[in-house]
Amino acid sequence: MKGIRSSKTGQLIRNIATVISLVWETNARSTALLAILMVVAGLVPAIQLWISKLLLDTLAVIIQGGVKEPDGGVSRLLVLAGVQAGLFFLSGLLATVQNTLRELLAEQVRIQIGVKVL
Secondary structure: OHHHHHHHHHHHHHHHHHHHHHHHHHOHHHHHHHHHHHHHHHHHHHHHHHHHHHHHHHHHHHHHOOOOOOOOOHHHHHHHHHHHHHHHHHHHHHHHHHHHHHHHHHHHHHHHHHHHHO
């Protein structure tokens, strides 16, 4: 049973390598760009979480009255809220660009497969 499982796993890895090779051969630049976009899009939620923590920390300091700034810390709060809004916009933009690039790349792969079959 263990030999069957490992042979299926090995075949799966070979199949994935073949697919990645085909996609890379079709359009290496778009494939690399898509990979980079996926990494960046994966980092955005962690950054948003960190900014949320900073927002809450700033709000807590403002509520406790421990702010030494003339505006009472409101400017820092507004900057953090602006960064959070920008990250929200960036997240949506990255998702749109990724989906578009993925669709274009899939079409190019379909054409490449058609050419190879002929």
